[in-house]
Amino acid sequence: MKKRYVIIGAGIAGITAAETIRSLDQDGEIMIFSNEKELPYSRPMLSKSPLLSLGLKSFALHDEEWYREQNIDLRLGVSVDKLDVEEQNILAGGRSISYDKCIIASGASNFIPPFKGREEVDICDIRKISDLKHLRRLAFPGGKAVVIGGGVIGLEMAAEIRRYGMEVTVLEAMPRLMPRLIDERTSDLLTERLPFEVFTGVNILKLSRKGEETVIEDDQGRSWNCDLLIVSCGVRADVSLAHDAGIACNRAIMVNQKMETSAKNVYACGDCAEFEGFNAALWGEGLAQGEVAGRNAAGDESIYTGCDTSLVMMMDDLGLFSMGDLGQTGEGYVIEEREWQPEARLLIDPRRPEKEGFSRKIFKDGKLVGAVLIGDLTSMNEIKEEILGR
Ligand SMILES: Cc1cc2nc3c(=O)[nH]c(=O)nc-3n(C[C@H](O)[C@H](O)[C@H](O)COP(=O)(O)OP(=O)(O)OC[C@H]3O[C@@H](n4cnc5c(N)ncnc54)[C@H](O)[C@@H]3O)c2cc1C
Numbered sequence: 001m002k003k004r005y006v007i008i009g010a011g012i013a014g015i016t017a018a019e020t021i022r023s024l025d026q027d028g029e030i031m032i033f034s035n036e037k038e039l040p041y042s043r044p045m046l047s048k049s050p051l052l053s054l055g056l057k058s059f060a061l062h063d064e065e066w067y068r069e070q071n072i073d074l075r076l077g078v079s080v081d082k083l084d085v086e087e088q089n090i091l092a093g094g095r096s097i098s099y100d101k102c103i104i105a106s107g108a109s110n111f112i113p114p115f116k117g118r119e120e121v122d123i124c125d126i127r128k129i130s131d132l133k134h135l136r137r138l139a140f141p142g143g144k145a146v147v148i149g150g151g152v153i154g155l156e157m158a159a160e161i162r163r164y165g166m167e168v169t170v171l172e173a174m175p176r177l178m179p180r181l182i183d184e185r186t187s188d189l190l191t192e193r194l195p196f197e198v199f200t201g202v203n204i205l206k207l208s209r210k211g212e213e214t215v216i217e218d219d220q221g222r223s224w225n226c227d228l229l230i231v232s233c234g235v236r237a238d239v240s241l242a243h244d245a246g247i248a249c250n251r252a253i254m255v256n257q258k259m260e261t262s263a264k265n266v267y268a269c270g271d272c273a274e275f276e277g278f279n280a281a282l283w284g285e286g287l288a289q290g291e292v293a294g295r296n297a298a299g300d301e302s303i304y305t306g307c308d309t310s311l312v313m314m315m316d317d318l319g320l321f322s323m324g325d326l327g328q329t330g331e332g333y334v335i336e337e338r339e340w341q342p343e344a345r346l347l348i349d350p351r352r353p354e355k356e357g358f359s360r361k362i363f364k365d366g367k368l369v370g371a372v373l374i375g376d377l378t379s380m381n382e383i384k385e386e387i388l389g390r
Pocket of ligand 1: 008009010011012013014033034035036043044045046047078079080081105106107108126127128153238241269270271272281282283284286312
């Protein structure tokens with residue numbers, strides 16, 4: 001008999017699950033619900049596209065025709081409000097819909113710290129296309145912007161806003177940028193090269209309004225005024241549907257290697273799921289887990305064996321790559337560092353200023369276990385292969 005698959009969320013995890021199911025089951029009925037109105041799109045592009053030429057079509061995962069050809073019933077702008085795992089149905093758009101297999105791919109939402117005065121000011125946080133539209137209404141060339149949070153997305157947004165013509169300042173709570181992702185030296189080198197000012201160790205006391213401006217004050221008596229405030233302080237998995245349905249959740253929905261949740265015939269994948277207590281909240285993870293969930297839902301046998309969790313950040317011509325064990329814990333590491341200076345670079349090729357660079361390779365027991373690159377990322381793929389032992 002024909003199976004009905006219901007997928008909640010149309011990000012990369014949900015769409016990959018649908019694509020995988022269709023490749024294995026040509027007759028099954030596939031319904032995907034998205035509470036966003038736009039065709040499913042590449043979320044990372046939100047911080048990697050020029051604000052002015054925001055071409056939504058160019059970062060759609062597939063055009064409308066593709067969904068028709070695949071016989072996938074994509075319901076845009078429809079939220080799933082309830083999941084009943086006993087009756088095996090969902091409530092969406094006021095209708096109850098039964099399923100044979102359900103895949104939760106509801107992603108995550110941005111975390112906004114409970115700053116004092118938060119309700120008084122207009123905060124932009126970037127997770128959806130609608131957030132970018134909000135930001136575009138507030139941004140203007142010549143204005144001042146502050147980004148709270150110096151992680152990858154915060155820095156990429158800062159670079160885009162600066163390119164748009166705003167003066168940008170980044171405020172980071174930690175004593176240096178990305179302490180969990182890069183070592184201290186790399187962090188310092190990155191901070192030096194950034195085309196905007198970064199303040200670290202900023203503990204925000206309160207936010208307030210002064211006329212049209214937003215004022216940010218910290219516990220050391222410093223303050224920053226801006227026309228545009230962006231907050232980029234990490235994400236929280238969207239677990240509410242699963243939680244309310246009685247599915248086991250920790251920070252995210254708990255899944256096993258087959259992406260099965262604690263409820264029969266219900267799978268979870270991507271930013272909303274955690275496997276062995278871990279959720280990287282990365283594109284590659286959503287892709288890999290969506291495929292495993294789709295395969296198992298369609299009756300195939302598939303297990304999740306991890307994904308590429310390397311960090312790649314591009315801001316104008318400044319790139320950053322980081323992967324693996326950076327030797328920050330324990331002993332027995334051999335570290336090899338190299339730095340290219342602009343003068344030497346100019347002699348090689350004056351048209352390629354991005355060739356300036358820094359590399360840090362971390363070896364253990366004679367093997368490359370981690371690496372960081374700044375500037376010139378051309379050896380990135382080679383390094384990845386070596387770390388993965390391919
Ligand atoms: C600005 C930005 C830049 C990024 N850059 C990178 C990068 O460079 N590299 C990288 O690896 N990762 C990056 N990421 C992270 C990456 O985009 C996510 O890990 C990935 O998109 C997660 O995919 P997902 O399908 O799990 O969830 P999402 O993409 O969040 O999709 C979930 C969807 O489900 C919808 N939904 C939720 N609840 C319901 C409901 N009840 N009913 C209907 N629909 C629902 C949501 O609205 C959303 O559309 C970035 C993220 C952002 C925001």
